[in-house]
Amino acid sequence: MSSVSKNEVPPWGLAVAGSTGAIIANALVYPLDIVKTRLQVQVKRSPTDTTPPTTTDRHYNGTVHAILSIMEDEGLSGLYSGLAGSLLGVASTNFAYFYWYSTVRTLYLNRVQKSTKAPSTAIELAIGAVAGALAQLFTIPIAVVTTRQQTQPKGDKKGMIATAKEVINSEDGVSGLWRGLKASLVLVVNPAITYGAYQRLREVMYPTKVNLRPHEAFLLGAMSKTMATIATQPLIVAKVGLQSRPPPARQGKPFKSFLEVMQYIVEKEGLLGLFKGIAPQILKGLLVQGMLMMAKERIELLFVLLFKYMRTVRQEQLEKLAKIAAEKAAAQKKALGA
Numbered sequence: 001m002s003s004v005s006k007n008e009v010p011p012w013g014l015a016v017a018g019s020t021g022a023i024i025a026n027a028l029v030y031p032l033d034i035v036k037t038r039l040q041v042q043v044k045r046s047p048t049d050t051t052p053p054t055t056t057d058r059h060y061n062g063t064v065h066a067i068l069s070i071m072e073d074e075g076l077s078g079l080y081s082g083l084a085g086s087l088l089g090v091a092s093t094n095f096a097y098f099y100w101y102s103t104v105r106t107l108y109l110n111r112v113q114k115s116t117k118a119p120s121t122a123i124e125l126a127i128g129a130v131a132g133a134l135a136q137l138f139t140i141p142i143a144v145v146t147t148r149q150q151t152q153p154k155g156d157k158k159g160m161i162a163t164a165k166e167v168i169n170s171e172d173g174v175s176g177l178w179r180g181l182k183a184s185l186v187l188v189v190n191p192a193i194t195y196g197a198y199q200r201l202r203e204v205m206y207p208t209k210v211n212l213r214p215h216e217a218f219l220l221g222a223m224s225k226t227m228a229t230i231a232t233q234p235l236i237v238a239k240v241g242l243q244s245r246p247p248p249a250r251q252g253k254p255f256k257s258f259l260e261v262m263q264y265i266v267e268k269e270g271l272l273g274l275f276k277g278i279a280p281q282i283l284k285g286l287l288v289q290g291m292l293m294m295a296k297e298r299i300e301l302l303f304v305l306l307f308k309y310m311r312t313v314r315q316e317q318l319e320k321l322a323k324i325a326a327e328k329a330a331a332q333k334k335a336l337g338a
Helices: 011-028 030-041 063-074 076-080 083-113 121-150 160-168 173-178 181-186 189-205 214-243 258-269 271-275 278-337
Strands: none
Touching: 011 030, 011 083, 011 278, 030 063, 030 076, 030 083, 030 121, 030 214, 030 278, 063 076, 063 278, 083 121, 083 160, 121 160, 121 173, 121 181, 121 189, 121 214, 160 173, 181 214, 181 258, 189 214, 214 258, 214 271, 214 278, 258 271
């Protein structure tokens, strides 16, 4: 099995492997996504503040309290609000990311570096950033709709289409579907750090292994995602604030930039407010990235084996055809000689 190489898998195969792993991982831990989004979008209120909270009449005091409160107020289904849109966004974003990541990395290795040596950490980060930016341009509308669905009040739940219309009918118009694009483009450093760290940790911890065992891929994925999340949490919080409904205190006035969101949060909650929801964010990221990379490694291996099998079958067919052609040629030669 050590002779199997991922270079034998085309970019679309790596993209399918990555998006499939992401769907499986995100579906399993989706309640944590709901919780971290609601924690990040709520604004701490002073005792004299009479405006209602953003998404519910409750103020969540932490991850466990949020889970119990959502189940009490909305039932188990409340923990899966917006699941369809989220998984669609996860699939499209990861497909686009892994496709462009493998394409850009292959082009760099073949046309720029032209050596078997692994790219430097800086190059890995740059490749990841380019791939992330390209992926975000095409998939951010789904993220906007999903965030809106996750933060809708109990009595105002809408489907994907209705939520998208709500965004379009706001003061931003169609461009509202790309709210938070600048923050998302800045946040490409998150997957860039994640996959750059993953590649570097892999080379350090498992330098001689071509294919990782499931627990090894999980460990590397979890470690790399935790590092990326801690580094980019303030931007993640700001992006959620941009894409969700504005806080009631703003009387429907949406934020114009992620810097404005960050300034608002600091004024209301202090600097630590920029790190709210980090516990479920890290836990979700750790589990998702670990399971994603574990599943991705297995699916990539299946693709490698499939392509090797297809090549073997094709080679056997070509050999049979060549043998038949040789036999016909020999028969014709014999007939002419007679």
